[in-house]
Amino acid sequence: MLTLRQLFLNNNAQTTHFPLLLEFERAEGVYMYDSEGKAYTDLISGIGVSNLGHGNPKVVQAVKHQADKYMHLMVYGEYVQTPQVRFAQKLVSVLPSTLNSVYFTNSGAEAVEGALKLAKRFTGRQQIVAFKGAYHGSTHGALSVMGNEEFKQAYRPLLPGINFISLNHLPELDLITEQTACVILETIQGEAGIRVPDAGYMRALRERCSQTGTLLIFDEIQAAFGRTGKLFAFEHFNVVPDILLLAKALGGGMPVGAFIAPVNIMAALKENPILGHITTFGGHPVCCAAGLAALEVLLEENLTEQVAKKEAFIRQRLVHPAIKQIRGKGLMLAVEFESFELNKKIIDRCIHNGVITDWFLHCSNAMRIAPPLIITGQQLAHACDIIMEAIDSQTHTVQIAPSRSRV
Template sequence: MLTLRQLFLANNAQTTDFPLLLEFERAQGVYLYNAEGKPYLDLISGIGVSNIGHGNAQVIEAIKNQLDKYMHLMVYGEYVQTPQVRFAEKLTSLLPESLQSVYFTNSGAEAIEGAMKLAKRYTGRNQIIACHNAYHGSTQGALSIMGNEDFKQAYRPLLPGIQFINFNSLNDLDLITSETACVVIETIQGEAGIRVPNAAYMLALRNRCTKTGTLLILDENQTAFGRTGKLFAFEHFGIIPDILVLGKALGGGMPLGAFIASNEVMGALKNNPILGHITTFGGHPVCCASGLASLEVLLNENLIEQVAAKEALFKQLLVHPAIKQIRGKGLMLAAELDSFELNKAIIDHCIEQGIIIDWFLHCSNSMRIAPPLIITSEQIKEACATIIQAINIFAV
């Protein structure tokens, strides 16, 4: 009889030739547990998903309650479904007044696709500007605005009319013109190795988009829901996007994405043609119930207010000559090392020791540190001690 690992390799599509092949039976809080009960401290939150940790009782209760009522009823946008309505109501109550219309999707990548379509439809323009080293997902449209040729060259031709600018470069903003439908940009670049823009750049970007009639789309798939120490990362910079894209932590562990705009802008999808964007499972009622419960836990337990102190503790403890710098904001950090080879050796050793860390798609020499916001000071100290120990072994 084949083992579960052998069946995984035989029947599940593979994304690399070297999957981690870790097997987990359950997850609780900041830990994942294998079949033997060994705990693994999750320092990457399933890549930005598990902001309030794994197995939260309130989220599970909300999921079970919704399961007892109904699951899928109809393609998105036709029936009035309580979980969708209540979650959209809560989200918009926490956002600026101009972000009042929520379109729920299945994922962050699909939300990017919808936002790009919406910008083209509303403005009547077809040029889209994105950033070098950007990551917005792997679907064809999202791939078209990925800022790393290595990951996209095998899939050309992609969308036409895409132009790239340098992130955090004031000089490039003149490339945004009256021909530009939208600028799609991560509020803080994730897969580039956590690149935080300065406030002057973000304000200039906002002003340039306003001046040219270009819609500013902020991709907050990784940054939203307290990850950076604010509910939404754009709050750090005193600007408001025309379209906000959410995913990852949005669903509280369930698959969910959203793009959010004004009623006026979103209304462009309703006619000429009708049904301008359609999704069967977007805004699945169980996922929306989970997302709303997760957001309420995040707010009611004051987790966001604790993020700055936890960021400071990581930066205080992760000091070593081999660490060239630590970039980031809140619990979205990157520790830069000399090479991918060194980084990978450290990551593998830490996983063996029960600490899960990772690297970045466009910055493979940097270590990803993005634990659930519920991580405690003692757990941070434990994780950092293991990382420093690993660096001491391999950084010779």
């Protein structure tokens, strides 16, 4: 009889030739437990999803309670469904007053697709400005605004009319004109290796978009819900977007995304043609119930308030000659090494010793640190100790070789 791992390799579509092949049976808090009962500290939150950790009791109860009532009833936007209404109401209550209309989707990539369509429909323009190093998802529209040619070239032709500019480079803002429908920017760039914009640049970007009638889209799919030390990362810059993109931690572990805009902008999807954006499962009632419970826990337990302190702790503990730089805000950090080869060996050693971390899609020589916000000081100290041991063990034996993007 084939093992579960063999069946996974035989029947589940693979995205690389070298999956991690870790087999987990349960997860609780910051830990995931494999088939032999070994505990692993999840230091990446399932790539920004599990802000509350795994199996939060209030989120689990909300899922069970809603599943007992009803699950899918109809394509999105037709029926008045309590979980969708209450979740949208709660989201709007913690956002700036202009961001008052929520369109729920299945994922972050679908939120990107909906936002790009909305911007083109509302403005009547076709050109888009995106950023070098950007990651917004893998669907065709999202791929079109990705700022890494290596990951795009095999799938062309993609959307036309897209200009790419560099983060924090003021002169290139002149490429935003009266023909630009939207600018799409990760409020903090994730897969580029956690690149944080300058506050002055963000203000200048907002001003340029306002001058030209261009919609400013902030992608907070990775950065939102306390991860950076603010509920939303744009709060660090005192700049408000025209459209906000959310997913990952939005669902408390369940799959849901959203694009959020002023009511008058969102109304453009209602006509010429009607049903301007359609999703069957977007805003699934069980996912919305989970998302509402997760947001309430985040707010009630003030989890965001401890994030800056935990960031400082990590920066204090991770000091080593092999670490070139630590970038980021809050619990959204990149630890940079000389090469991918060294980074990968350190990551593999960490995983072997029970700490799950990862590298970045567009910055393979940096290690990702983005644990659940609930991680305790003791748990964080343990994870940092394992990282430091891994660095020591590999820098004593590894000759640093030229970087490559993949093994």
